[in-house]
Amino acid sequence: MKKHNQSQNEFERIERYLTGRMDNKEKLDFEASLKTDPLLSKQTEEVRALLHAIEEKKLREKLDDFHEELTAGERRVMSVRPFQKYIIAASVALLIGLGIWLLSVRKTPDEKLFSQYFKPDPGLITPMSTTSDYEFYRGMVDYKQGKYKPAINRWNRLIEKKPDNDTLNFYLGVSYLAGGNSKKATDFLSKAVKYPNSILINEAWYYLGLAYLKEGNSREAIRSFRKSDLEESKLILKEMEE
Amino acid sequence: MAKATTSLYQNTFTSPLVEALKVNEEWALRTLYKDNYGKVESLILRNSGTIEEAKDIFQEAFISAWRNIKDNKFLPENNGAVNGYLYTIAKNKWMDYLRSPEYKKKVSYNSSNIAEPVHLPADAKDDSDEFNKKLSVAMEAFEKLGEACKNLLIKFYFEKKSMKEIAEELQMDAASARNKKYRCMQVLRELAFEKNIK
Structure with a gap:
């Protein structure tokens, strides 16, 4: 049987069809x-099987990671005994004592914790009429469908007119965070937490922390989580302070 | 913002979770995993299984559910429907296993005690055996691929990054990234389907 060569054009046509x-x-x-x-x-x-295989291979890896996270969490919960609270408290004090530099080098665990906790706020109910x-x-x-870029574009036009709207600042921040721009996210969320009467205030502190x-x-993350009453904030603080 | 509009909303659009699952967003995959594993594990432990078996069955069911959602074979209206679907697939897979000769050989078991599988709108076995054979050959071949090609193909097909993003990350122009993807796919295709031709 002879080898079937496939040109780049032929391949890309099949790929366009399958995707x-x-x-x-x-x-x-x-x-x-x-x-x-x-x-x-x-x-x-064949190309369909290959594309499928690439995704499934990677997914299987991820599933094992999630499993690991899940069981690691269980082990930790089971292993916390009363006296360990003092150790935890002591290490928190130590950590604060060691200052900012130590905290700022812990970049990788922070990233990991971030991706473990981050999921976009469910959003507001869209009125029909x-x-x-x-x-x-x-x-x-757009936001609820996970299309953060178009959502950001629309809201950026609005915030020029309403720079002091807590809800807008909040959702812009969360959208930027979901889209991977944490710098912009901190800018908007820092504004969103300036409204203590906002219904989203606890969420705003939580996402600012994230x-x-x-x-x-x-350091700033911990400071923000402490101001939020959400269950998630308490959980993540517990993990950070371990 | 009346509460009553919630259900209207959910019927008009699929949930963000479902949309995000289709493009393999990490938070969505993680949420689906963590929200459902516990239930499936206790089902299997209650029905003569072990923790290792629970993990295997759950992951196989997860992949089936994910695949059918992506292929639009299952169209969930909300997150609850996704969770129920995943649980049912896992349950059916476990019941199938308990009824299998493989399991019966292991223990003497009265199979009349086992419940019938619950009917599902679409099941994982929709793809033909022939396709599944191709798929497993392709997965083996992917293992043998070089790291550079693996990473590139994962960026394109799993992470769904755009040509532009990938080209920037790899510091090459878009046309070269595209050509590199083509060449990696050809290597993979030959490894999978043309290497062992007699």
């Missing part, structure tokens, strides 16, 4: 050729 990046016409043409061209159909099945704040809720729809964690600034 849903063809427009309607190209897709119909491709599907027609699939029926008449056994080599193309064989190669398409009111027209006021339309732009804000259009952004919320943003600092992502930045590798554990």
Whole structure:
């Protein structure tokens, strides 16, 4: 059996088909050729298996990581005995005593803790009929679908007009954080925590803490988590103080 | 912002969790794992399984559920539906195992005690055996691939990063990144499907 060479164009055409990046016409043409061209159909099945394999391999690795995190957490919970509280307290004091430099070098565990805890706020319920704040809720729809960039674009236009809106500052911050920009996230969330009467105040401190964690600034992160009443804040503080 | 609009919202769009699962976002995969593992583990422990078996079955079920959500074979309306789906797949897989000759050989077991599998809208075995064979060959081949190619392909196909982002990370232009991806895929294809041709 001879080796079937596949040109870059041929490969990319199959790839476009399998990843849903063809427009309607190209897709119909491709599907027609699939029926008449056994080599193309064989190669398409092969590429499909390869793409599937790459994703599944990586996913299996991740699942083992999650499992590890889960069981590590259980072991830790079971192993905390009363006297250990004093050790924990003592190490917290020691840690604070050692100063900022020590905390700032702990970048990797911070990152890990961040990704373990971070998940975007569920967002606000989008009203179906009111027209006021339309732009804000259009952004919320994008946000809830995980499309952070379009949400950020919409809200950035709004915040120029309403720089003091706690909700806007909060969701812009969380969106930037979800999109990986922790610097921008700390900027907006630092503004969002300036409104003590906001309904999102505990969330705002929590996400500000996470943003600092992502930045590798554990000291500010701890300071922020302490101001939040959320269960998550307490959990993460416990982990950080161990 | 009346509470009543919640359900309307959920019927109009799929949940952010589901959308995020489709593009392999880490927080979504982690949430699905952590929210469901415990329930499946206790089910299996209650039904003559071990912790290791619980982990294996749960992970196989996780992969099936993830695959069917990605392929739109299962269209969950909310997070609760995803969790229920994953649990049911895991339960069915465990029941299948308890009924298998492999298990019966291990212990003498009265199979009439085992519940019938619950019907699911789509199951993991939708793909043909032929495809599954190709898939396992492809996974073996991926192991043999060089680190550079592995990383590149993971960025493209698992992390779903754009050509532009990947080119920037690797400090090359987009056309070279694209060509490199093509060449890595050809190596992988040959390793998987053309190396052992008789």
